[in-house]
Amino acid sequence: MNGIIEGKITAVKQHNNREEKSQILQAKAGRWERILVILRKSKARFIPEILVEKLLMLSAVVSIMALLLISVFIFSRGVPLIASVGLGDFLFSLEWKPIQGKFGIGAMFVGSLLLTSASLAWAVPLGLLTAIFMAEIAPPPVGRIMTRMVSLLAGIPSVVYGFFGLVIIVPLIRNYLGGTGMSVLAGAIILGIMILPTIINISRDAIQAVPLVYKESSLALGASHYQTIGRLILPAASSGIITAVVLAMGRAIGETMAVVMVTGNAAIIPDSLLAPLRTMTSNIVLEMGYAAGDHQAALFATGAILFIFILLLNLLLNFIRRAGKRYAGN
Amino acid sequence: MEKAIKMKSRELNLFYGNFQALYNINMDIEENRVTALIGPSGCGKSSFLRSLNRLNELIEGSRISGEVFLDDSAIYEKGINVVELRKKVGMVFQKPAVFPMSIYENVAYGPRIHGIKKRSELDEIVCRSLQSANLWDEVKDRLVAPANQMSGGQQQRLVIARVLAVQPEVILMDEPASALDPISTARLEELIAILKTRYTIVIVTHNMQQAARVSDYTGFFLHGCMLEFNRTEELFLNPRHNKTEDYITGRFG
Structure with a gap:
C-alpha cells in the first residue's frame, strides 16, 4: 500500500518537474526573440553588413564582366572572318x-x-x-x-x-x-x-x-x-x-x-x-x-x-x- | 517438443581494435521462428546480427573469438565459403538500400551474381520473390521503373524481395521498420509473420511493441552482454533481470 502511494508521489513530482522545465524553456525562447529584435533594430550591426553585401556583389559582377568582355572581344574579332570565309x-x-x-x-x-x-x-x-x-x-x-x-x-x-x-x-x-x-x-x-x-x-x-x-x-x-x-x-x-x-x-x-x-x-x-x-x-x-x-x-x-x-x-x-x-x- | 536449432553462437566475443563489443554470447536461434534482439543503442545487438553473416569483417580491425554455427557447421572455420554463407543468411538493413537501377534489376541482382543468365528463369525468380514480399501487385506494371521512385515501405519490401531472390534460409533484419511510417510498418510486420513459415528470422528493433508483436524469442542486450534470452511473452511479462524490466518499461535506454 505504502509503495503505491510513494509511486504516485514520485509521479506527481516528476510531472511538476517537467512543467517547470518547459516553463524555463519558454522563458529562454522568449529571451532569444527579444535579442533578435534588438539585433534587427541596431544600426551598428547593419552598416558593415551592407558593406559586405555590396563587396560580395561587386566581386561577382567583376568575374561575370570578365567572362562577358572576353567573349564579346573574341567573337567580335573572329566572327566577321568566319562569315567572310564561310563556316564550313x-x-x-x-x-x-x-x-x-x-x-x-x-x-x-x-x-x-x-x-x-x-x-x-x-x-x-x-x-x-x-x-x-x-x-x-x-x-x-x-x-x-x-x-x-x-x-x-x-x-x-x-x-x-x-x-x-x-x-x-x-x-x-x-x-x-x-x-x-x-x-x-x-x-x-x-x-x-x-x-x-x-x-x-x-x-x-x-x-x-x-x-x-x-x-x-x-x-x-x-x-x-x-x-x-x-x-x-x-x-x-x-x-x-x-x-x-x-x-x-x-x-x-x-x-x-x-x-x-x-x-x-x-x-x-x-x-x-x-x-x-x-x-x-x-x-x-x-x-x-x-x-x-x-x-x-x-x-x-x-x-x-x-x-x-x-x-x-x-x-x-x-x-x-x-x-x-x-x-x-x- | 523437439526444437530445431538453425543457428547458434557459443562464447562469442567480438572486438573492434581494443574495444570489446560482445561478451560471451550464447544463443540458440530456432528454425522458422522470429528472434528479436532488443537493447539500447550501442549495446551490441547490431554487431551480433552482423556476426551471423560475417558482415562485421568489413570493419577494419574487427576480431572474433568463439563460434557461430549454421546447421552445425562453424561459419568462422577456415575454408568456409563466405559467399555461400551470405547466400544462406540474407540481410535487410535499417535504411532501405534500393540500388540505383530498375525494380526488376534490383531483384535480379543476386541471381545474376550467382550466375543465372536465362531471361525466363530470372523473370520467374523476380515474380516469385516480389509475390513473397507482398509487393507484386503494386509494382507488376512498372518493373522497369527506377526503384527509388517507390515509397519507403515499398522500398523496404523490395529489399526483402531482393534477399528472397537468392533463396536464403535465414533472414537478418537490422531495424527494418525504423524509417517507415506506421502503415508501412504494419505491412512489414504482416510480411514477417508470413515469412517465418519458410525462413528463420532474426530482427533487431528499438521498438518494444514490435518485438512483442512479431517475435517468438527475444534477447535483451546491454553493454555487449546478452542479459536475458527467453520466449518473448516470458521476457516481457516476467523479466528475470531488473535491468530488462527497466528497459522494457521505458525507464532507461
Missing part, C-alpha cells in the same frame, strides 16, 4: 595559308580532336582503374598518400610537362620508333599524364560517394568485392565518372604549352601516330606574335571555335548531371 570552309578546309589569305583550320580542328581522343584513350582506363584502387582496394593510409601525390601531379606547370616531354619522351620515340619524335604519340603521352589527376580525383570522389549500405547489401547477397565494384558501384558512380571524362576532355582540348613543345606543329592531318600535328590552341600561340589583319582575325576565330567547344562540353555536363539524378539517391 573555315572549319574543314585544309588550306591554312595566311599569306595567301586562305584560312582553313581543318587540319588543326582534326588535330585537336585526334590528340584529345588519343590521350583520353589511355588516360581514362588508367585513371579509372587508379581511382577504383584508391577508393576501394588500397588501405586508407595508402589512399591518402596517393591522393596527395595525384594533387601534386595536378600542380605541375604545363611548361614543365612540355619540357619533360621534349627532353625524355621525344628522344625515346625518335630512337626507338623512328621519325623526329615530335609526334601525335608524344603529345598523347604528355597530355594523358596531364589529365590523369582530373580523371582520378573526380571518379574517385564519385566512387566514394556511393553509399556504404549499397556495398554492404551487395556483399550480404553473396556478391564478391569485385562483383560489387563491377555491377553496382561503378554503375552507381557512372554519371560522376562520365563527368570526369568530359572535364578531362575540356582540359585536353584547351591545353597549349606542353602540346606546342612536343607535337611538331605541322599544319597537316597526321597520317600516323609518329607524324606531327597542330592543334587549334597551338595554332593561336604559334602565330599570334606576328599575325595582323585578317590573319589575326583568323586566330581569334580559332579561339571562338574553341570557346564554343568548351561551351558544348559544359552543356553536355549539365545534361549528364540531370540524367544522373534520375536514378541517384533515395
Whole structure:
C-alpha cells in the first residue's frame, strides 16, 4: 500500500518537474526573440553588413564582366572572318595559308580532336582503374598518400610537362620508333599524364560517394568485392565518372604549352601516330606574335571555335548531371 | 517438443581494435521462428546480427573469438565459403538500400551474381520473390521503373524481395521498420509473420511493441552482454533481470 502511494508521489513530482522545465524553456525562447529584435533594430550591426553585401556583389559582377568582355572581344574579332570565309570552309578546309589569305583550320580542328581522343584513350582506363584502387582496394593510409601525390601531379606547370616531354619522351620515340619524335604519340603521352589527376580525383570522389549500405547489401547477397565494384558501384558512380571524362576532355582540348613543345606543329592531318600535328590552341600561340589583319582575325576565330567547344562540353555536363539524378539517391 | 536449432553462437566475443563489443554470447536461434534482439543503442545487438553473416569483417580491425554455427557447421572455420554463407543468411538493413537501377534489376541482382543468365528463369525468380514480399501487385506494371521512385515501405519490401531472390534460409533484419511510417510498418510486420513459415528470422528493433508483436524469442542486450534470452511473452511479462524490466518499461535506454 505504502509503495503505491510513494509511486504516485514520485509521479506527481516528476510531472511538476517537467512543467517547470518547459516553463524555463519558454522563458529562454522568449529571451532569444527579444535579442533578435534588438539585433534587427541596431544600426551598428547593419552598416558593415551592407558593406559586405555590396563587396560580395561587386566581386561577382567583376568575374561575370570578365567572362562577358572576353567573349564579346573574341567573337567580335573572329566572327566577321568566319562569315567572310564561310563556316564550313573555315572549319574543314585544309588550306591554312595566311599569306595567301586562305584560312582553313581543318587540319588543326582534326588535330585537336585526334590528340584529345588519343590521350583520353589511355588516360581514362588508367585513371579509372587508379581511382577504383584508391577508393576501394588500397588501405586508407595508402589512399591518402596517393591522393596527395595525384594533387601534386595536378600542380605541375604545363611548361614543365612540355619540357619533360621534349627532353625524355621525344628522344625515346625518335630512337626507338623512328621519325623526329615530335609526334601525335608524344603529345598523347604528355597530355594523358596531364589529365590523369582530373580523371582520378573526380571518379574517385564519385566512387566514394556511393553509399556504404549499397556495398554492404551487395556483399550480404553473396556478391564478391569485385562483383560489387563491377555491377553496382561503378554503375552507381557512372554519371560522376562520365563527368570526369568530359572535364578531362575540356582540359585536353584547351591545353597549349606542353602540346606546342612536343607535337611538331605541322599544319597537316597526321597520317600516323609518329607524324606531327597542330592543334587549334597551338595554332593561336604559334602565330599570334606576328599575325595582323585578317590573319589575326583568323586566330581569334580559332579561339571562338574553341570557346564554343568548351561551351558544348559544359552543356553536355549539365545534361549528364540531370540524367544522373534520375536514378541517384533515395 | 523437439526444437530445431538453425543457428547458434557459443562464447562469442567480438572486438573492434581494443574495444570489446560482445561478451560471451550464447544463443540458440530456432528454425522458422522470429528472434528479436532488443537493447539500447550501442549495446551490441547490431554487431551480433552482423556476426551471423560475417558482415562485421568489413570493419577494419574487427576480431572474433568463439563460434557461430549454421546447421552445425562453424561459419568462422577456415575454408568456409563466405559467399555461400551470405547466400544462406540474407540481410535487410535499417535504411532501405534500393540500388540505383530498375525494380526488376534490383531483384535480379543476386541471381545474376550467382550466375543465372536465362531471361525466363530470372523473370520467374523476380515474380516469385516480389509475390513473397507482398509487393507484386503494386509494382507488376512498372518493373522497369527506377526503384527509388517507390515509397519507403515499398522500398523496404523490395529489399526483402531482393534477399528472397537468392533463396536464403535465414533472414537478418537490422531495424527494418525504423524509417517507415506506421502503415508501412504494419505491412512489414504482416510480411514477417508470413515469412517465418519458410525462413528463420532474426530482427533487431528499438521498438518494444514490435518485438512483442512479431517475435517468438527475444534477447535483451546491454553493454555487449546478452542479459536475458527467453520466449518473448516470458521476457516481457516476467523479466528475470531488473535491468530488462527497466528497459522494457521505458525507464532507461
